Amino acid sequence: MLAAGVPAAQPPTRTSLPGTSATFSVPVVYRKLPNGLRVVISENHTAPVVTVEVMYRIGFRIEPRNRTGFAHLFEHLMFQGSEHVNKFEHVRIVNENGGTLNGSTRFDHTNYFELMPSNALELAMWLEADRMRSLKITPENLQNQKDVVSEEVRVNVLNQPYGAFEWLGLPQRANTNWFNAHNFYGDLADIQAATIEDVQKFFDTYYAPNNAVVVVVGDATPDEVVRLAEKHFGGIASRQLPPRPDIGEPPQSAEKKFSESDKLARTPALAFGYHLPDRMTRDFFALSLLDPLLVSDESAKLYQALIKENQIASEVSGGFNYGLGNNFDYNGPMLYTFRVDYRPDLKGDDVLKVVDKVITAVQEHGVSEDELRQAKVNFRSSFLENLEGGFGRSDLLAALALYDDDPHRINTILTELDRVTTAEVQTAAKKYLVPANRTSIDRRPEGGTK
Structure with a gap:
């Protein structure tokens, strides 16, 4: 069942391009499940492939204080296993079925995606639903990924000329609100201080269906995607999300x-x-x-x-x-x-x-x-x-x-x-x-x- 009050699929808007008589439109169907999960489908049958992306509304901007770099560390942990998928199996399953995958952490979201043959659509959605429902992290996996992320910081920042100063250093200098002005790649001490309790709290707080969107682009129909979303994500309970912090930045008055x-x-x-x-x-x-x-x-x-x-x-x-x-x-x-x-x-x-x-x-x-x-x-x-x-x-x-x-x-x-x-x-x-x-x-x- 779809959430009450959600409008039916709308025909794509047609956008006129400046200076031409041509139009361009992206097919878009938008649904919400009763648990708050947003589902977006953009149908395109030009090739037998699909992109499945899950985006969560949590990025490094509002990661916990004294845990800089935690949102990025958590992205790594999402590949360490879930209830029905052991460590490394998510990557192996996708690759063995002819697909590729990745994830990234940004200011205000973290995303995970698979590019798969369209006959593996359900597999990709099941994999994403399993880790939304049931992250499995051991102390050994956590320490391993803390070491991996720490080395990434050393390689990409500390041991690189300029130290990513234009996209990592400049926001820290320009902004005054901690949420916009901390080292989001992570201080090494903060990364190593992360605990299993930190991980579980972060997962329980932000990795909820009502804080996420599932997008499928490619060789799939809206009815098929909605059916699979209800089947695999529909049983995941929504959670009470915390109030969003004030991330506003006061006007700068001097250079x-x-x-x-x-x-x-x-x-x-x-x-x-x-x-x-x-x-x-x-x-x-x-x-x-x-x-x-x-x-x-x-x-x-x-x-x-x-x-x-x-x-x-x-x-x-x-x-x-x-x-x-x-x-x-x-x-x-x-x-x-x-x-x-x-x-x-x-x-x-x-x-x-x-x-x-x-x-x-x-x-x-x-x-x-x-x-x-x-x-x-x-x-x-x-x-x-x-x-x-x-x-x-x-x-x-x-x-x-x-x-x-x-x-x-x-x-x-x-x-x-x-x-x-x-x-x-x-x-x-x-x-x-x-x-x-x-x-x-x-x-x-x-x-x-x-």
């Missing part, structure tokens, strides 16, 4: 600048970020379209100014949710982050002077209609390309269901972007891309360039 030395870096690099407007607002969409004009390819304004014209940098990159996701798969305070690798004879302030000149031009003169039109084309191309693959589509549908309770919005995003005007882009740049709203880290080789 923050930091300088860090790096024992492993050979050349300097600058990371800087601006606090973004709330996700899915008009200013958010306006800055989403300014983004490809500032930093996308060799035609972008910052590339031209920093690399071509002034020749002070060798590389420039950036974006929303930089290094961890995209514009849509988060639900809280976020930075618009940039990284610039620059000449050793200069300082980070020299880079920021050029950046400010580029942004000031946008603030004072705006962007042209042709530029905005091209930005919309670029964004649309990237957006649609991401939806071509099963995982790109499932991940966006999951985020929209989990954060907005509206996976159908996948078919309105392009329309909302198409409504953005040059005046809105200029206004958003004036409001958000200002030094007082910016934090930067100038990361330089210890003892000078090498």
